[in-house]
Amino acid sequence: MKRKIPLLITFLVGVIIIISEFIPHKPFGQISGELEKWYLIIAGFAIILGQLSLFKVNLFKIRHRQKNWQFFILTLLSFILMVSIGIFWGTENHPGIFGNGETISNTIGTKPFDYLFDNVYQNLQATMFSLLAFFIASAAYRAFIARTLESSLLLVAAILVMLGNTSLGSALTGWLPESLKFLHLPRISEFIMKYPTTAGQRAIMIGAAFGIIGSSLRIILGIERSYLGGK
Amino acid sequence: MKKTILMLFLFSASLLFSQDIFFEAVDNPNDDGCAIQLRWDASNISSTKMNIERKDDGGEASLVQKVDKAEGEYMDGEDIKPSIEYVYCFSAWDENDQLIEKVESVVFAKAQWFNSEKISLLILALIITAAILFFIYSAKSGKELYIRKIAGLESIDESVGRATEMGRPILFIPGILDLDDMQTIAGLTILGKVAHKAAEYDAEIIVPVCRSMVLSTAKEVVKEAYLKAGRPDAYNPDSVFYLTDDQFGYVAGVDGIIMREKPAANFLMGAFYAESLILAETGFASGAIQTAGTAMPSQLPFFVVACDYTLIGEELFAASAYLSKEPNQLGSLKGQDLGKALFVILLAIGIVLEISGVHFLKDFLTVY
Known part of the structure; x- marks a missing residue:
């Protein structure tokens, strides 16, 4: 019974959603949107579970003085600080339980929550994102070593695309006569991005779409049950 | 009789051709009866002001749209209900504010049963x-099916075994999207298989997640996998934990775990965006054996470069079926x-x- 009820719900909801794609008449046309609202409500409650998990795991590490336990204190303090000031003085357009905190806002120029969001959180986020540039360089260095025919082709294609996207590419091939314009590096770069790359990406997307159809059918029909934790 | 019909026809035709404005209101097809299509052509007249009004079921007229083009169309979807009579009036005035012409069109919005x-x-x-x-039922009836080998899935045993031998944990990341994404569900089904192997080999598994809904599902999946492996005592409920919903906050947290815990095997299975390469490169730097899988075409090159095995697109969705070896x-x-x-x-x-x-x-x- 513990397994059968979730399987039955999955089957019914899956079939209704598929039907609603083809029937605009009420109630089918609205079902998909309504179920999305249900999902959002459940997800809203699930946030509490996430926060409890965050607290539990971090407190455990602090209590048992695990390696680098000081970092976990900082995590919890940051969490408590952001939640508290958000509740007390609100965010940009919403007042908190103590109002809008005009005195603090006049001093720091904005609400405390927004101040921390703009000056701490956004900068930390940008820092993490900027690491990507260095990782791309290191990954590209490994990928562009010409060991086999495939990796050599990759290297050549990458050089053409990179040069074609810079002013150097235009300068190198800008002198070519009109009849040889197809060898102009920006054009070659555009060609590679527009045709072979797009074709490859679409092939992956078509394959993935079939994978999604297959997985969905397995789940709807109850053949695939591992998402319920069982066989 | 014939004469009367002919007269009526001629009268209607004369009325039709006497109109300088073409205006029609028709039901918007293939919808739930909540929209009306309006089309007009007033290019034969010289008007300075035109508008369209609507009368709901004999009620007061209300402005639908001020018209600034002599020819065009508009979709009225405001407070339209199916099976109710709506009268639309197209009016045009000259520069002296004198009404040139007013054309009416009556319409019922219909809800369709098939798009x-x-x-x-x-x-x-x-x-x-x-x-x-x-094919599911022919496989059930015992017909043998050939499925090509997927290296990334064959390597799960190797990865878990390596982690066990090295006495280091296994890190599983089920993507950064929520449960409403099929890639996350596919990732969680693979998590079940990896957790089962980890339970059998007595290896530690760490599953940081970035969505609360994924947290509760992943916990159940890992718990059931340990139960199925006959090792419920080895299950650690804190092995699956929530970090943050924020994309780069999550990356920072996972990178920290990779550098501190030095997992021997990393699994990145699900939907990834810009964080894919940051995670995979950090894992590469830590020396872990890495298996990734996603259906995001723009992130696949990063995984191919930085990971030992990559499940490309459909292979991620095929993983559960492939690993279960069940004919159906x-x-x-x-x-x-x-x-x-x-x-x-x-x-x-x-x-x-x-x-x-x-x-x-x-x-x-x-x-x-």
């Missing part, structure tokens, strides 16, 4: 579904292959037809 624009989608969906179901699950993979073959044939025919200037197939398959 005829999606007929091609329905036919394709039925063919693919039938193919998948056929493997059958669905064969059905998918047939769907792909059909798609290739349709694409080839479509290319030939389009080059020949025949647009029938493209028009039939296009869903607006």
